[in-house]
Amino acid sequence: MSKRREVKERLATLDEICGIMKTMKNLxxxxxxxxxxxxxxxxxxxxxxxxxxxxxxxxxxxxxxxxxxxxxxxxxxxxxxxxxxxxxxxxxxxxxxxxxxxxxxxxxxxxxxxxxxxxxxxxxxxxxxxxxxxxxxxxxxxxxxxxxxxxxxxxxxxxxxxxxxxxxxxxxxxxxxxxxxxxxxxxxxxxxxxxxxxxxxxxxxxxxxxxxxxxxxxxxxxxxxxxxxRLTHMDSAIQHLEKDTAKLRMRANRLRQEEIINEIEIIMLSTEVLS
Structure with missing residues (x-):
């Protein structure tokens, strides 16, 4: 499993947890x-x-x-x-x-x-x-x-x-x-x-x-x-989760950029070999 996929799954989990905590906060x-x-x-x-x-x-x-x-x-x-x-x-x-x-x-x-x-x-x-x-x-x-x-x-x-x-x-x-x-x-x-x-x-x-x-x-x-x-506790936890989610999104973007760069390099090498 690629690193970017692992990060995406982690992001999905954090989004789900954050949604549950927001519901508890509203209750x-x-x-x-x-x-x-x-x-x-x-x-x-x-x-x-x-x-x-x-x-x-x-x-x-x-x-x-x-x-x-x-x-x-x-x-x-x-x-x-x-x-x-x-x-x-x-x-x-x-x-x-x-x-x-x-x-x-x-x-x-x-x-x-x-x-x-x-x-x-x-x-x-x-x-x-x-x-x-x-x-x-x-x-x-x-x-x-x-x-x-x-x-x-x-x-x-x-x-x-x-x-x-x-x-x-x-x-x-x-x-x-x-x-x-x-x-x-x-x-x-x-x-x-x-x-x-x-x-x-x-x-x-x-x-x-x-x-x-x-x-x-x-x-x-x-x-x-x-x-x-509980409201104070939920606010603190949600803020912490949102910070972690933001960091993970940035990491996912960097990993995607690296994948794109690698794909471009492979395409360019393939073109040179064919020529």
Whole structure:
């Protein structure tokens, strides 16, 4: 096989790979556009529930009591690759934290699972989502795992935190989900909120609603950052491929010129021999 043919086959392969990467880039852009709408709405809902919780806990701070509760940390990674150091950064951040020995870990995402497979603290691995519409399915899997762990745990799981990439701050964030935080500043309300339920019952329902809404926001934010990382990774890879393709095209042209020159020389030698 001639060198020029080898170069042409290599060019065809690079063009095919470049086309695939451009498709992946466009899919990441599509997910980002969808998530922008989801996140804006979800953050408003979360803020509204947090304000309600702050108002309630300001007047009923004694209701929350989690002194002997089991601690749980949810780590949200990616289901797919091509997102740079996304999962490696999460693992590095996790290793830098001083967690209590009894803390249980739940890893979300197959790519993260492959990096935490030997971690003895992992209580469960959960398959994650590939598109924004699959986030509710991931949440159902997580809730099912939480229920099973709660039944098997020797103590009540009352302290739940999440480790994820926050899109708004563009940083890895360790965020407490439960218990609900007590107000840090004095509120201006002079009277407690009017409740139609017993305070304990109200807190239970509010906590369930808050956890469900906040996990939606966290998953959407994490998935947004994942797709932004993937977009950056794809841009860099496409630029690298385009440079390699340009070099190969120049090489193919030089090889073709050499072949033409050789053909001309052969024709001229043949003419001299015949004459």
């Amino acid at each position: 990441a852009l599509l997910e980002i556009r969808k998530l922008e709408m989801f996140l804006d709405t979800q953050r408003r809902v979360t803020t509204s529930i947090e304000m309600t919780a702050q108002d309630f806990l300001y007047f009923y701070p004694q209701i929350q009591a989690y002194s002997d509760s089991q601690q749980l940390l949810i780590i949200i990674g990616s289901e797919r690759g091509f997102c740079g150091d996304y999962n490696d950064s999460l693992v590095a951040f996790l290793n830098s934290q001083e967690l209590q020995r009894e803390t249980l870990l739940i890893a979300v995402g197959r790519k993260l699972e492959s990096k935490l497979f030997e971690n003895l603290r992992i209580a469960a691995f959960i398959e994650s989502h590939s598109v924004a519409e699959e986030v509710p399915i991931t949440l159902l899997r997580l809730i099912d795992v939480l229920n099973r762990l709660q039944q098997a745990a020797s103590a009540k799981i009352g302290r739940i935190s999440v480790l994820y990439y926050d899109d708004e701050s563009e940083r890895i964030r360790l965020r407490q989900l439960l218990p609900l935080s007590l107000p840090e500043t004095k509120l201006t309300y002079s009277h407690p909120p009017l409740l139609n339920l017993e305070p304990t019952q109200f807190l239970t329902k509010l906590t369930d609603q808050y956890l469900y809404v906040l996990l939606h926001e966290v998953f959407y934010s994490s998935f947004m950052r994942e797709n932004r990382k």
